[in-house]
Structures are given as C-alpha cells and as structure tokens.
Amino acid sequence: MTEQPDSGEAVSAQTFLDQPDHASGATELARQLRRIRGLVSGADFEDLSAEIELARELADRIENAATPHPPAQYDSWGVPEHIASNPVIGSRNPAAPPLDAVVFPDGTVRADLTLGVEFQGPPGCVHGGVVAMLFDEMLGLANAAAEHIGMTVDLQVTYSAPTPLDTPLRFEARQERVDGRKLWCAGTLHAGDTLCASVRGMFVTPRWMLDGDQSKPIEG
Numbered sequence: 533m534t535e536q537p538d539s540g541e542a543v544s545a546q547t548f549l550d551q552p553d554h555a556s557g558a559t560e561l562a563r564q565l566r567r568i569r570g571l572v573s574g575a576d577f578e579d580l581s582a583e584i585e586l587a588r589e590l591a592d593r594i595e596n597a598a599t600p601h602p603p604a605q606y607d608s609w610g611v612p613e614h615i616a617s618n619p620v621i622g623s624r625n626p627a628a629p630p631l632d633a634v635v636f637p638d639g640t641v642r643a644d645l646t647l648g649v650e651f652q653g654p655p656g657c658v659h660g661g662v663v664a665m666l667f668d669e670m671l672g673l674a675n676a677a678a679e680h681i682g683m684t685v686d687l688q689v690t691y692s693a694p695t696p697l698d699t700p701l702r703f704e705a706r707q708e709r710v711d712g713r714k715l716w717c718a719g720t721l722h723a724g725d726t727l728c729a730s731v732r733g734m735f736v737t738p739r740w741m742l743d744g745d746q747s748k749p750i751e752g
C-alpha cells in the first residue's frame with residue numbers, strides 16, 4: 533500500500549501488472565544481468581579476461597537451454613509473456629530499468645525508481661530519450677488503468693530540469709480525455725520537489741481493437 537502525495541489523505545494504491553517470478557528462474561537471471569549491465573557500463577577494470585570466458589560460457593549455456601518464441605501477435609497484447617519482454621516494464625528483460633507501477637483509485641499511475649549510469653545522457657543525468665521512453669510507457673499504463681487503450685500517435689516531452697542519476701525519481705501519469713478512439717494523457721517526472729520533465733501524449737485505439745477486451749491488461 534502506498535500513500536498518494538498531495539491528496540492530504542492516505543489513498544491505497546494497487547500494484548499494476550504484477551509480474552510473478554518465472555518458474556524457470558528467468559526473472560532472477562534478468563536481475564543479475566541488470567547488476568552486470570550497470571557495473572560494465574560504469575566502472576573501470578584491470579583485466580576481465582576470466583570474466584569474459586565465464587560470460588561467454590553462460591551465454592552459450594543459455595542459448596542451448598532456450599526455446600526462442602517469436603514476437604507476440606497483436607491479439608496477445610498485454611499477456612504476461614508479452615509484458616515480460618517489454619523494454620520498460622519487462623521483468624525478464626535485462627535492458628528494462630525495470631519500472632514497477634502502482635495505480636491509485638482515481639486512475640493515476642505512479643512509478644518510483646532510480647536510474648543508474650547505464651541510463652546516462654548528459655554527465656550525471658538521465659538520457660532524454662530514456663525519459664521519453666518511460667513516459668510513453670507510463671501513459672500507456674494510464675490508458676490501461678482507465679480501460680481505454682491505444683497506440684501512441686503523438687508524444688510531447690518538455691524537459692524543465694536535468695534528471696539526476698542515482699536519485700529517487702517519481703513518474704506519474706493519467707488519462708485526461710477520451711473522444712471516440714482518441715485518448716489524451718499527461719504525466720510528470722519529479723526528483724524530490726523538482727519537476728524534471730512533463731509529457732502530453734495522444735493515443736488512438738486501432739479499429740481492430742474496438743471490440744476487444746480493453747480491461748485485459750489490468751489483470752495481466
């Protein structure tokens with residue numbers, strides 16, 4: 533349970549898109565690979581030749597053990613296997629931060645996270661493209677929370693202050709307006725009290741999705 537700021541009273545938040553660890557251990561493997569990701573991109577080493585051998589052997593072993601599956605089809609959008617590979621929230625994607633979101637009863641989606649050096653753009657700061665990517669996902673989640681989902685057609689990010697690395701960040705997003713298949717959302721990114729960036733996005737529900745169950749992702 534999380535308290536929503538600015539509301540003046542405690543409001544309970546639900547975990548959004550809960551992703552239980554995969555029975556195979558793939559989720560834990562992704563966590564360990566994220567540790568390596570940060571270390572390799574943000575540290576100096578004397579000699580890594582032994583570790584390279586180890587990593588090559590690990591990659592070979594995983595390749596031999598893997599049964600690759602093709603990318604998801606549109607009709608499986610939002611199922612756990614699809615979400616697992618997502619580059620922003622995918623619990624089994626080592627490239628994902630990952631972003632864990634909660635949703636409040638008013639439909640606000642929030643994610644608290646800290647981004648390390650592997651997400652660096654300007655010195656000491658988060659890359660602006662990474663901020664845009666996280667915003668896109670947050671707005672998509674806000675649409676899912678509102679049970680009107682769509683694909684991004686327009687995303688406008690305003691960067692107001694540098695977004696610091698290694699600092700707790702808070703993303704918030706909500707769906708603001710719906711007009712037929714057109715959806716509008718907005719979001720903010722804060723580091724403490726500093727507004728680092730804000731976003732406005734427009735989404736369109738594809739025609740083929742109109743008769744589908746748009747609440748499915750919430751159960752995901």
Ligand SMILES: CCCCCCCC/C=C\CCCCCCCC(=O)SCCNC(=O)CCNC(=O)[C@H](O)C(C)(C)COP(=O)(O)OP(=O)(O)OC[C@H]1O[C@@H](n2cnc3c(N)ncnc32)[C@H](O)[C@@H]1OP(=O)(O)O
Pocket residue numbers: 609610615618668669672673676681682683684685686713714734736737738739741749
């Ligand atoms: C799909 C649901 C997803 C949700 C799943 C939730 C699961 C939860 C799990 C995990 C969270 C996921 C979170 C995802 C977040 C990531 C999102 C992305 O990265 S999306 C990839 C990037 N975006 C594209 O690739 C779109 C490419 N565009 C298209 O494919 C088409 O444009 C499409 C299907 C979106 C719309 O095409 P048409 O043919 O159905 O519709 P037309 O008639 O062209 O437009 C409808 C109305 O929208 C306006 N419109 C379209 N584009 C516009 C634009 N750029 N600006 C302003 N208006 C636009 C048009 O003028 C029209 O308006 P008038 O009805 O005439 O009033």
